[in-house]
Amino acid sequence: MSAIPSEAGSLTRPGLGWPLILLGSALVVFVCLFPFVWMGVSSIKELRELYTIPPHWWPENPTLANYEKVIFQSNIPRYFLNSIIISVGSTGLALILAIFAANGFARFRFRGQAFWQSCVLVGQLLPTAAIIVPLFITLRVLGLVNTYWGLIMVYMIITLPLSVWMLTSYFRAIPIELEEAAIVDGASRLRILFAITLPLSLPGIMAVLVYAFITTWNEFIFALCFATDSSVKTLPIGLAEFSTEFNTDWGAVMAASMVMTVPIALLFLIFQKHFVGGLTAGATKG
Amino acid sequence: MRSNAGLVFALPALVVLFMLIAYPVVYTGWLSVTDDQGNLVGLKNFSAVLRPRVTTQALWNTLWWVAGSIVFQVLLGVATAILLNQNFPGRALVRSVALVPWIIPGIVAATTWAWMFHTEFGIINYMMTGVGILPEPIGWLTRGDTVLPAMIAINVWKLFPFVAIMVLAALQSIPNDLYEAARMDGANYWGEIRHVMLPQIRPVVTAVTLLLVIWGLNAITIIYAITRGGPANRTLITPIQIFRLAFEAVEFNQAAALSVLFFAVVMVVVFVYIRLLADRAGEGT
Amino acid sequence: MNAQTRTGLLALALLAGAASLPAKAGEVTWWAPNWGEARARELVQKFQAANPGITVKIEVTVSNGLPERVLTAMRSGAGPDVIEVQHGWVNGYAQNDLVLPLDDTLQDKADYQKSALDYVTWNGKAWAVPYRIETHGIIYNKDHFKEAGLDPDKPIETWDGLVAAAKALTKSGRSGFGITGGGEVGNTIFRSLPFIWMAGGDILSADQKQVLINKPEAVKAVTFYTDFYKQGLAPKSTLENDGLSLRRLFVAGTVSAYQSGQFDLPAIAKENPKLSLGAMPIPHPEGKQTAAILGGWSYVIPKAAKNPAEAKKLIQFLSTAENQAFYTDTFPARISSLKAERFQDPMLKPFATMLPYGRPVPAHKNWVKMVQAYFDGIQRILLGEQTVQKSMDQVAEEITALL
Secondary structure (H helix, E strand, O other): OOOOOOHHHHOOOOOOOHHHHHHHHHHHHHHHHHHHHHHHHHHOOOHHHHOOOOOOOOOOOOOOHHHHHHHHOOOHHHHHHHHHHHHHHHHHHHHHHHHHHHHHHHHOEOOOHHHHHHHHHHHHHOOHHHHHHHHHHHHHHHOOOOOHHHHHHHHHHHHHHHHHHHHHHHHHHOOHHHHHHHHHOOOOHHHHHHHHHHHHOHHHHHHHHHHHHHHHHHOOHHHHHHOOOOOOOOHHHHHHOOEEOOEEOHHHHHHHHHHHHHHHHHHHHHHHHHOOOOOOOOOOOO | OEOOHHHHHHHHHHHHHHHHHHHHHHHHHHHHOEOOOOOEOOOHHHHHHHOOHHHHHHHHHHHHHHHHHHHHHHHHHHHHHHHHOOOOOOHHHHHHHHHHHHHOOHHHHHHHHHHHHOOOOOHHHHHHHHOOOOOOOOOOOOOOOOHHHHHHHHHHHHHHHHHHHHHHHHHHOOOHHHHHHHHHOOOOHHHHHHHHHHHHHHHHHHHHHHHHHHHHHHOOHHHHHHOOOOOOOOOOOHHHHHHHHHHHOOOHHHHHHHHHHHHHHHHHHHHHHHHHHHHHHHHHO | OHHHHHHHHHHHHHHHHOOOOOOOOOEEEEEEEHHHHHHHHHHHHHHHHHOOOOEEEEEEEOOOOHHHHHHHHHHOOOOOOEEEEEHHHHHHHHHOOOEOOOOOOOOOHHHEOHHHHHHOEEOOEEOOEEEEEEOOEEEEEHHHHHHOOOOOOOOOOEHHHHHHHHHHHOOOOOEOOEOOOOOOHHHHHHHHHHHHHHOOOOOEOOOOOOEOOOOHHHHHHHHHHHHHHHOOOOOHHHHHOOHHHHHHHHHOOOEOEEEEOOOHHHHHHHHOOOOOEEEEOOOEOOOOOOOEEOEEEEEEOEOOOOOHHHHHHHHHHHOOHHHHHHHOOOEEOEOHHHHOHHHOOHHHHHHHHHHHHEEOOOOOOOHHHHHHHHHHHHHHHHHOOOOHHHHHHHHHHHHHOOO
16 A cells, blocks of 8 residues: 655645635534534433423433443443444445456446346336335345344345445546556466555545445344344444333433444544545555 | 455355346336236336326436435545545544534434424524624525535535545555655645546546445435425426335335336446446556 | 455455355344344244254344335335234235235134234235234323313213313313324324224225225314314414324323223333323213224244245244234234233223224235325315315325226
8 A cells, every 4th residue: 555645746836725624624623513512412411301392402410320330230231232233344345346346347348238137227116115025035034034144134235236336436536557567577367456456446446445434333124123132233223222102311322432433533543544546646646 | 366265255145136136126126017916017007107297206306315415425435535644633523523413313313404494493593693794594495496505514524524434444544655656756736636546546436426326315314304205296206206105105015116117227327337337447457 | 446446346356255144044133123133032942953954043023114115125125034024014015915824823823803904805815914903092191180170980982072072181281182193104094994884984995995084974074183183272383283292292291182092002101200190991982882093913934935934833923812912012813812910900991991892904905005095185174274075085186096
């Protein structure tokens, strides 16, 4: 990976201007964080303070009781583990399949290409309500109900189409000359894919990875129907378990949501420096 | 490069998808032309779902919902991506923060917003009446003219980070020499946006838009969790209608019929879109 | 390139090879909701001790998405052996041939509240065994009653009395009587349909051939219900409120009285211990009787159950008078179970008084669509789009199309 920081090149480039950047960032942070902060505040409120009119901005007696409940007295930790296994599994599998497929669609011309490419989308065109029963039957035939593999496979329907499509457009954006040069040098298609295309489209792969992970992390209805045993249930089901027929332990739901959300945001914070394209680093400057 | 090697590359993904989807597609098609005893009934289910006037209303709502959501998701998403592509201290933090709406589980986001929009408990009314923007609380979710826009706003909030991340990735992949060429032509930053960034991210934006259309057509979590399609069907969109038919009314055959119609319409949209997309891609190479 | 094809095939083979877990003989899988999990586990221990050779596996369900999950499992033929479902869902399952008839499982029929059995009966057969029933009553804030000059210990008996009380209670930012107009359909059906019954009306005639919802009795009751909002006696947020939101407004002290079941009482006491709680039966029109929809839960055995014989044994064990009294969250479906100590709380008395007036909703194939049409009609009235008569005329037209 030629991950030379892009700063060197961008110093001389014109920019948006400080006032705009500041204003824009402030706006983004406010819009994105406002409901989130409200959730955070709710998670440290006592039960009786959750529903007051007018609402309280800050709790009178901030408490960590909800977090204690979520971490020590609920199934959330176990479901967290399940969610990680399932999300990592399905993201990884989707990414591998999508990289090959996108390479095929972006770099080759073959008969029926548009047809096959639209075929990839078919799974997303049918409403969930329509496919859930037959999908269950498919899983049962494959013996995958109540297994990690079951959910990992089912999530392919959700993550693969987007991953294939997005990667195809990222791959297409890479100047074909680079690859043609390599072909002249006698490199195989696979080597070109791994040595040239992938490193150059690292930001695209990151983006797809983030997408697949977040989507599977939050999926509810498939997980609810296909994972009925607590050994495979995922976090969104854990959230629902704080609700009973006529009641919702709102503070606990909020605390659990924080537990679900914050680690992912932090993970992205750590990895976001890879959101730098090889080409911006000057690969073609030669 | 014309060879079947491309198809071979795509094959594993196609096989996996085929294995999962083939049966559901066939099953839905079969259900749509049979009754609950499994007898063929022709197009009876189709006429049954097309008759109620609520079907038309749902269709219009769906159009508004999808169009309204996408316009703002794409505009805000692209603007945010351009911002996050800038170099400034704290950028990493802002990037992570921008991801937050997308990470929050849909059902939790929906309930939190429902709570914030609530006429009486809602922090939004409390704030706005507090600083004097509103003379009195507005029933955001109870008024016929504000409820769908409110749903769209929540949906935009939830998914514009997705657009931003996808476009940011495309921006990051723009070769430096393109910028250099633009600079030699004397372009300022806005010129760069217009002549370098926007053309370069166009394929990604096109793909993202298509996916957003498909999602928008399938997204029920937000609306179902907050209004269930009400009041008086003001926020009823077709996928919710299908959901109601299948799981509330136990009319799987009619739900299948509506799904097939829905599928056909979306298929046409996708096909037209891909044609346009393919033509443009053709220009490029 | 072949390598990729091979990888794909390998993945396929792996998947196909993953063995499905065979159902063990004598193992009963029971889908129990999360709110009763602890008690369910206790009962299972007793059952297994009494029935060696049968093991019971509990899989916990949650209320969010439960109907979808149950239907998906039943329709795909992969259901468990025993499922707890709401009475109102049973008919749909029976008519779609998804559950087994349980006449041979149901014991001491005479000991059950008749309306509970009616609920799960279709085509002359019982398709579920009810174990839990409840109805709404009115929950009110005694302090608010005192402040409004009303006697907090004297229950309101008539509709006129309720309206007068609501008017007296509505002041200084409080709403006298909260109604629902949002959320899931059931919330508003449970709260408004009994008024129609009390007034002598109904949605359908008893023979299910005639639509009665736009007849004067029904219109009178719908007017009575929606007027609480129209006259400003119910909260401004009515159109977005379900039962839970009403309870929260009640806890926050801005709603003085509302209809709900006894299940709200412990929650209110926990969320606002200072609130002085009262409960009473639902008022009726002068000279008529009160009414309520019977709610609650039953056990069903899906048609695809692997061990129906053992499942029936489990249900019979769970349905003894003693175990019903122990397991229910509200009231037991058996009359003799009501004698148990836990139901003697005076706060529960008004709700227990309502039980004999509880009725099932009709078993019509299109009932869910009909109440949806009715609910949309109520929302149109609350939105101010249509008059009550006009709205109910439209509802009648839509329901007629569903007959």
